[in-house]
Amino acid sequence: MANxxxxxxxxxxxxxxxxxxxxxLAVGLIMLGDFEFENFKGSGSRFTRFFTRMAPPDWSVTHxxxxxxxxxxxxxxxxxxxxxxxxxxxxxxxxxxxxxPWIAQPTKWLLxxxxxIPLIVVAMILVTAVGLGPLTGTLAIAFHSVxxxxxxxxxxxxxxxxxxxxxxxxxxxxxxxxxxFGLFPQCVxxxxxxxxxxxxxxxxxxxxxxxxxxxxxxxxxxxxxGGFQYQKxxxxxxxxxxxxxxxxxxxxxxxxxxR
Amino acid sequence: xxxxxSDGRPAISLRGVHVLYGRIMALDIERLTIASGExxxxxxxxxxxxxxxxRMIKARVRPSAGKLSVLGIDPCALGRASxxxxxxxxxxxxxxxxxxxxxxxMDNLMTGALxxxxxxxxxxxxxxxxxxxxxxxxxxxxxxxxxxGRRVDTLSGGQRQRVAIAxxxxxxxxxxxxxxxxxxxxxxxxxxxxELLVDCVARRGVTLLVNLHQPDLARRFASRIVGLSxxxxxxxxxxxxxxDKQTExxxxxxxxxxxxxxxVKRGEAGAEPA
Numbered sequence: 001m002a003n004x005x006x007x008x009x010x011x012x013x014x015x016x017x018x019x020x021x022x023x024x025l026a027v028g029l030i031m032l033g034d035f036e037f038e039n040f041k042g043s044g045s046r047f048t049r050f051f052t053r054m055a056p057p058d059w060s061v062t063h064x065x066x067x068x069x070x071x072x073x074x075x076x077x078x079x080x081x082x083x084x085x086x087x088x089x090x091x092x093x094x095x096x097x098x099x100x101p102w103i104a105q106p107t108k109w110l111l112x113x114x115x116x117i118p119l120i121v122v123a124m125i126l127v128t129a130v131g132l133g134p135l136t137g138t139l140a141i142a143f144h145s146v147x148x149x150x151x152x153x154x155x156x157x158x159x160x161x162x163x164x165x166x167x168x169x170x171x172x173x174x175x176x177x178x179x180x181f182g183l184f185p186q187c188v189x190x191x192x193x194x195x196x197x198x199x200x201x202x203x204x205x206x207x208x209x210x211x212x213x214x215x216x217x218x219x220x221x222x223x224x225x226g227g228f229q230y231q232k233x234x235x236x237x238x239x240x241x242x243x244x245x246x247x248x249x250x251x252x253x254x255x256x257x258x259r
Numbered sequence: 260x261x262x263x264x265s266d267g268r269p270a271i272s273l274r275g276v277h278v279l280y281g282r283i284m285a286l287d288i289e290r291l292t293i294a295s296g297e298x299x300x301x302x303x304x305x306x307x308x309x310x311x312x313x314r315m316i317k318a319r320v321r322p323s324a325g326k327l328s329v330l331g332i333d334p335c336a337l338g339r340a341s342x343x344x345x346x347x348x349x350x351x352x353x354x355x356x357x358x359x360x361x362x363x364x365m366d367n368l369m370t371g372a373l374x375x376x377x378x379x380x381x382x383x384x385x386x387x388x389x390x391x392x393x394x395x396x397x398x399x400x401x402x403x404x405x406x407x408g409r410r411v412d413t414l415s416g417g418q419r420q421r422v423a424i425a426x427x428x429x430x431x432x433x434x435x436x437x438x439x440x441x442x443x444x445x446x447x448x449x450x451x452x453x454e455l456l457v458d459c460v461a462r463r464g465v466t467l468l469v470n471l472h473q474p475d476l477a478r479r480f481a482s483r484i485v486g487l488s489x490x491x492x493x494x495x496x497x498x499x500x501x502x503d504k505q506t507e508x509x510x511x512x513x514x515x516x517x518x519x520x521x522x523v524k525r526g527e528a529g530a531e532p533a
Contacts, residue, residue: 166357
């Protein structure tokens with residue numbers, strides 16, 4: 001009994017220490033930074049004003065908003081597809097159960113490097129190099145997604161059943177055949193689920209990309225907010241919320257369908 | 260590739276082979292020769308070296324010392340390309356079958372043919388017509404007709420076992436190694452599966468090496484029984500001569516513990532007669 005109590009006490013104090021340290025770290029960092037909490041004063045009424053000025057939504061811009069939303073969806077979809085095509089081979093190369101360390105590790109570094117460049121920076125570089133428009137947005141989304149998808153695929157491949165891979169390789173299959181028939185079939189549901197999840201995220205990211213002129217709905221977000229046309233902003237928000245919710249549901253169905 | 264290559268050359272030959280896992284002697288075989296077309300059943304307790312023996316033949320374990328020759332080849336002396344060609348000649352049936360989940364019965368069968376079909380076409384799932392016909396014939400042979408489109412993860416244990424056998428047959432190997440192939444099945448299914456395996460193998464004249472825990476089944480299907488204890492051959496002879504006495508000796512209560520295994524470490528082992 002005393003023993004049990006001591007174990008419990010030890011664990012409780014360990015948990016307490018963890019949370020105390022984490023909160024202390026956050027508070028310390030906030031005190032180092034320039035957080036101006038007095039800005040909250042009066043912000044409530046400003047929020048209210050913002051939202052009251054949105055009503056009623058100005059539906060006259062609906063067709064414009066829908067068309068640019070379709071463009072954003074295209075950017076997200078094609079960008080994700082391009083990323084999928086590039087990331088799969090990179091994922092195979094980065095999976096330490098399929099390649100020797102001198103291939104797997106540099107490929108992981110490459111993926112990490114791609115991932116570490118913020119999307120908005122990629123988009124700004126591409127805007128200067130390729131010009132304005134949805135093509136730029138698509139390339140930016142694709143580039144950034146390769147870093148994320150490649151890493152996830154590699155980690156997923158590394159959890160594959162070694163015995164199955166050995167069984168296929170042991171029947172005389174070469175590396176490509178082993179990947180295709182021993183490794184990949186085991187990972188299809190997870191690969192698909194994460195790619196769809198990435199597509200959802202890419203839609204939201206692509207909506208922001210318009211801010212730097214990379215096409216899509218972002219241009220109008222910037223234009224209407226900058227021009228204080230809050231009733232048009234309301235239409236934008238409604239459309240984005242509807243699309244994101246629909247994508248969420250679609251991806252749920254797709255993931256349930258592929259088992 | 261020709262399965263009836265019984266030109267007097269033994270299919271498998273071991274001479275003074277030792278396999279050491281760290282300080283533990285897993286296998287210590289002075290001499291073992293298996294002729295082409297033999298059906299050898301290997302009996303012994305867990306840890307007696309059965310799995311090590313089969314993995315060594317599949318070139319997944321290297322002997323620490325001694326001479327191993329399979330189909331006239333030393334699997335340890337192979338480069339990458341020739342190793343793949345060698346592995347193609349040895350089909351393996353595992354205790355856990357290791358079928359590819361989410362793929363159909365047919366796709367699983369065709370993985371046995373991957374070593375000899377055009378690579379680019381195979382990646383798209385296209386196979387030569389002759390291979391598809393071969394697969395169909397094998398499906399009929401193992402009584403899986405009509406199930407070729409089913410995903411293997413929807414099959415019963417007995418059906419999966421037959422897919423594993425079919426895949427091994429599809430490989431067109433000269434030696435089939437089965438490591439406790441029926442330990443996941445109930446006694447009746449186990450007997451059926453072994454009968455099927457032995458029939459298919461006998462029809463092709465392929466050499467068969469089976470690790471098993473059921474002496475009665477071994478007596479029924481083997482052409483020769485090898486008993487292993489603590490990594491050593493303690494029985495080698497016809498199934499008729501393998502009686503209750505031998506069974507009791509092989510599985511006797513004072514099964515080889517670590518002390519016994521250490522006693523047959525290399526060096527000390529040479530002093531004793533095999």
